[in-house]
Amino acid sequence: MHHTREALAIAERLSADLAPDAVGIGLFGSVAKGTDHPASDIDLVLAVETEPGTEVRQVEGRMVTLSRKTAAELEAAFTRPWEAVTAVGAWRRARILHDPDGTMTRLQARANTWTWEAIPDVDRWAASELVGLAEEVHKVVGMTGLGRARAAAANRAILTLQLAYPIAAANRLVCDSENDLWDAVAAAEGPAWARAWDTAAGLTPGDHATGCRAVLALYRIAADHLAHHLDEPDRAIVTTARELATEH
Template sequence: MHHHTQALAIAERVAAELAPGTLGIGLFGSVAAGTDHPQSDIDLFLVVDTGAGTEVRQVEGRMVTLSRKTRDDLEGGLAHPWEAVTAVGAWRRARILHDPDGRMAALQARARAWTWEAIGPEADRWAARELVGLAEEVHKIHGMLVLDRPRAAAANRAVLVLQLGYALAVSGRLTCESENDLWDAVADAEGPDWAAAWDAAAGILPADHETGCRAALALYRHAAGRLTPHLDAGERAVVDTAGALAA
């Protein structure tokens, strides 16, 4: 595991260099969890008052991603459903490298005690709104297939493949240590029909373009069946229309 030892050493050295200009630094992702491979990037979160953003560096042949976030940004990871799916698990496995006022340790403690009950109603509403918003992609896929515009249909299909996974993860109250784990977690939770359709839509299984697009539409119908109880009457009309097109 030389690559892991090297990654930890790089993370600690970069953190020590950047510490004077930050309010805290944490190592996240696969390196923090010990599941990294030689090409894994080294994810460092830097707590700052201003100047949030992302910077990527190359250090000793390894990619180091520096995500500068404010305290509000970090708090949001435990408060917003779409972030909590991966943020909670990431915080639980994070290695805190610089924490002068103890705020990062406090956030990690909150993540380890966190449950979906804290934001349950908001989580269901977010997932429902996401489904409604994605109805547009269903209309676009249907239209682009009719117009024989395969690239546009493929782009809309990709949107469904990725974003429906997050909606069902929130609805299913899943948490993952990283986005890399999300797709398998959703497939395991939703069962073989979802998994087969996702694999075809994402290109894992051999399928022609139209079959892949129809698999993405099947994902929408599956998600609609799961999220219908959280839709109001107006939202239900939008989703039902999209579902009819998807069928």
């Protein structure tokens, strides 16, 4: 499409300008896949030796995100489950624009052969995320009981988004981006998760109280899936949160 061709041209021109300061440059995301829309950002990842960070530019009417990371930081994403779920797929679909010493090609090759077996104890990590998110369950219930709707809504939103990552890891999903994560998790977990997530996220009709009950149902599903991977003290935390979620 015309807007994709324009975005690719911008990415290539920027890559040429930025090349002297980068070990490698890759184009990621929807523009690299050819699935972008006119409002999509152009996502460039730069492998650098110094001064990592993120910069956003406006170039010819398009938003451009420049993510500067060292090669070690880029490689670390393959060992972190919360990053790997989207990083691996993104690398597989990336377009390499500048790669004088083969760093980007090597990382893409690793993504192409990567499996979840590369990360030990994935289910234990996923289950441990429920320990931290148990606090959000208590807050949703507590703030709702106090009539503090905005606080309850904020914690409901945290749970709705953050529960997807451990569940994605538990299902050994590989997604091209976060935009694909939510549908992939819903498909993997099935109708009960999908209905609860849609309601918690506000996609289906329902008031605030209905959305809070839905996000508590998500936590119950996740706990049933993962709690048995925890040791007794952590399992007790998740079980208590699950029971609280069941009561409300």
